[in-house]
Amino acid sequence: MAESTTPSVFTSTLRDERTAALLGVALGVSFTVCFVTGVLSHLIQDPPSWFLWPSRPAGLYRVTQGVHVATGLAAIPLLLAKLWVVYPKLFAWPPFTSVAHLVERLAIIPLVGGAVFELFTGLADTHLWYPWPFNFRTAHYWVAWITIGALVVHIGAKWTITRAALFSARSSTETPPPTARTSAFDRRTFLATVFATAGAVTVFTVGQTVAPLRKLALLAPRRPDVGPQGFPVNRTAAGAGVVNTARSPDYRLTVDGNVRRRLTLTREELRTLPQNEATLPISCVEGWSTTQRWRGVRVRDLLERVGAASDAEVRVHSLQPRRSYRTSDLNRWQAHDPDTLLALEVNGQTLDIDHGFPLRLIGPNRPGVQQTKWVTRLDVR
Amino acid sequence: MSTPRYSRVFWVALPVGAAIIGFGAVGLLQNSSLTAAADVARWLVGADIAHDFVLAPIAALIGAAVARLLPRWCQAPVQAGLIASGVLLIVVFPALRGYGRDTVPDNLTVDPLDYTTSTLTALAVVWAVATAWLVTRMIRRRGARAAGYF
Numbered sequence: 001m002a003e004s005t006t007p008s009v010f011t012s013t014l015r016d017e018r019t020a021a022l023l024g025v026a027l028g029v030s031f032t033v034c035f036v037t038g039v040l041s042h043l044i045q046d047p048p049s050w051f052l053w054p055s056r057p058a059g060l061y062r063v064t065q066g067v068h069v070a071t072g073l074a075a076i077p078l079l080l081a082k083l084w085v086v087y088p089k090l091f092a093w094p095p096f097t098s099v100a101h102l103v104e105r106l107a108i109i110p111l112v113g114g115a116v117f118e119l120f121t122g123l124a125d126t127h128l129w130y131p132w133p134f135n136f137r138t139a140h141y142w143v144a145w146i147t148i149g150a151l152v153v154h155i156g157a158k159w160t161i162t163r164a165a166l167f168s169a170r171s172s173t174e175t176p177p178p179t180a181r182t183s184a185f186d187r188r189t190f191l192a193t194v195f196a197t198a199g200a201v202t203v204f205t206v207g208q209t210v211a212p213l214r215k216l217a218l219l220a221p222r223r224p225d226v227g228p229q230g231f232p233v234n235r236t237a238a239g240a241g242v243v244n245t246a247r248s249p250d251y252r253l254t255v256d257g258n259v260r261r262r263l264t265l266t267r268e269e270l271r272t273l274p275q276n277e278a279t280l281p282i283s284c285v286e287g288w289s290t291t292q293r294w295r296g297v298r299v300r301d302l303l304e305r306v307g308a309a310s311d312a313e314v315r316v317h318s319l320q321p322r323r324s325y326r327t328s329d330l331n332r333w334q335a336h337d338p339d340t341l342l343a344l345e346v347n348g349q350t351l352d353i354d355h356g357f358p359l360r361l362i363g364p365n366r367p368g369v370q371q372t373k374w375v376t377r378l379d380v381r
Numbered sequence: 382m383s384t385p386r387y388s389r390v391f392w393v394a395l396p397v398g399a400a401i402i403g404f405g406a407v408g409l410l411q412n413s414s415l416t417a418a419a420d421v422a423r424w425l426v427g428a429d430i431a432h433d434f435v436l437a438p439i440a441a442l443i444g445a446a447v448a449r450l451l452p453r454w455c456q457a458p459v460q461a462g463l464i465a466s467g468v469l470l471i472v473v474f475p476a477l478r479g480y481g482r483d484t485v486p487d488n489l490t491v492d493p494l495d496y497t498t499s500t501l502t503a504l505a506v507v508w509a510v511a512t513a514w515l516v517t518r519m520i521r522r523r524g525a526r527a528a529g530y531f
Binding site: 073076077080081083084087100101103104107109110112113116117120123124128134139143144145146148150151152153154155156157159160189194197201205218219221223226228232233235236238239 | 386387388390391392393394395397398399400401402403404405406408409412413417418420421424425426427428429431432433436437440441448453454456457460461464465468469471472473475476480481483484485487488489490491492493494496499500502503506507
């Protein structure tokens with residue numbers, strides 16, 4: 001079989017199969033972690049009938065989504081290093097030597113394009129920056145499948161060569177051919193630099209979700225201690241268009257739907273109901289999170305009061321007049337969890353309007369977008 | 382040939398991977414308009430081109446300049462410093478350019494820092510490490526020279 005060769009202008013001794021294989025394994029692990037946590041987050045937000053997400057452990061989603069974003073950020077140097085190592089193969093001549101080789105190379109297009117696409121759109125989304133004409137969530141989710149499919153093909157194609165590069169004794173003691181110009185970087189130094197860079201990315205960003213490291217979060221889009229009442233906001237009252245309706249004396253909470261008695265409550269009436277406290281995180285899909293002490297009325301208590309079924313589900317409606325996420329669903333476990341509250345207060349203060357005054361939903365183990373603010377209606381199902 | 386280039390693993394992985402790619406492509410088409418799906422495809426291939434023909438050549442030029450201009454013994458720490466700085470700048474550039482703040486000017490909790498200062502601080506840490514490494518190399522080199530190895 002004819003071999004294709006790469007142009008001789010690429011002289012670096014770093015471009016060997018062992019370096020490519022080690023970086024490939026690291027990338028395979030990080031992309032798998034991102035894919036699994038990403039699909040999970042998607043299922044939680046858009047649950048199919050067979051998927052019932054538990055309300056416990058309370059901080060689970062905070063961990064899975066924090067890991068999703070932190071792993072994606074740390075994968076940036078890994079991906080760039082890997083592409084750097086294999087870059088000469090882009091110019092290999094002849095471009096393919098067999099049908100299998102052609103198929104393998106064609107699968108590189110969705111693999112590299114998808115990998116760069118996923119990391120770039122993910123990074124931009126953490127800054128709420130959308131410089132493209134399509135919906136972020138739809139594109140990021142479906143391109144993830146395309147990328148993982150291409151990764152499966154690529155792993156299959158590289159299976160033999162990777163195993164040989166990682167496990168054969170010959171390659172670990174391999175010396176470069178005498179004609180090659182040795183780089184100032186040896187393989188170990190190069191890999192140490194790449195992994196140290198991934199570590200630096202993590203150190204400078206992970207404080208957006210790991211509170212004790214917040215002072216180190218120099219490059220993160222959020223600080224978990226910066227915002228009204230000491231924590232961040234994803235959508236402000238002004239941005240949601242609820243400034244007037246949330247402050248109106250006509251504000252009411254309605255509990256209706258599949259109930260024995262419909263209930264309508266003013267803010268003052270809500271305050272006279274039994275109040276409960278829960279210490280729960282807000283865990284944003286964008287990767288930041290923050291734990292606060294909430295106080296308000298249990299959803300479970302309201303369901304009891306209106307005579308709802310013991311396995312009732314609830315659709316929570318916001319005052320928001322338009323846009324996505326104006327409602328969220330509580331499945332039967334979430335609706336009946338004693339820590340699922342309609343909060344009136346946070347840390348002993350009346351909620352700031354940007355945190356959902358007069359009333360916000362806060363429940364354990366839920367994405368931030370489902371912690372609906374400015375709640376005006378519980379539709380019991 | 383004693384070891385075939387494509388093992389049986391490839392011929393199993395190929396249809397499985399192709400099916401997953403197909404699932405993603407169909408899902409994309411079903412969940413967005415045709416124009417939006419075409420835009421995604423454009424951005425996906427554009428990401429390929431942006432890396433292969435813009436980012437990689439720029440990195441290669443910088444790498445070649447370092448290799449040509451600096452003495453060999455100090456190239457590794459400088460290149461390591463440049464790699465780390467480049468990646469950190471990629472991570473922070475949306476905040477540095479204020480893109481998030483432009484999207485939601487009403488939300489002061491998005492990109493809340495003075496990112497010029499915070500980026501310079503992070504880069505100072507990177508270059509402090511690179512400098513320490515460089516100085517260690519210099520001292521070792523002097524020691525080796527004094528001992529008559531050069």
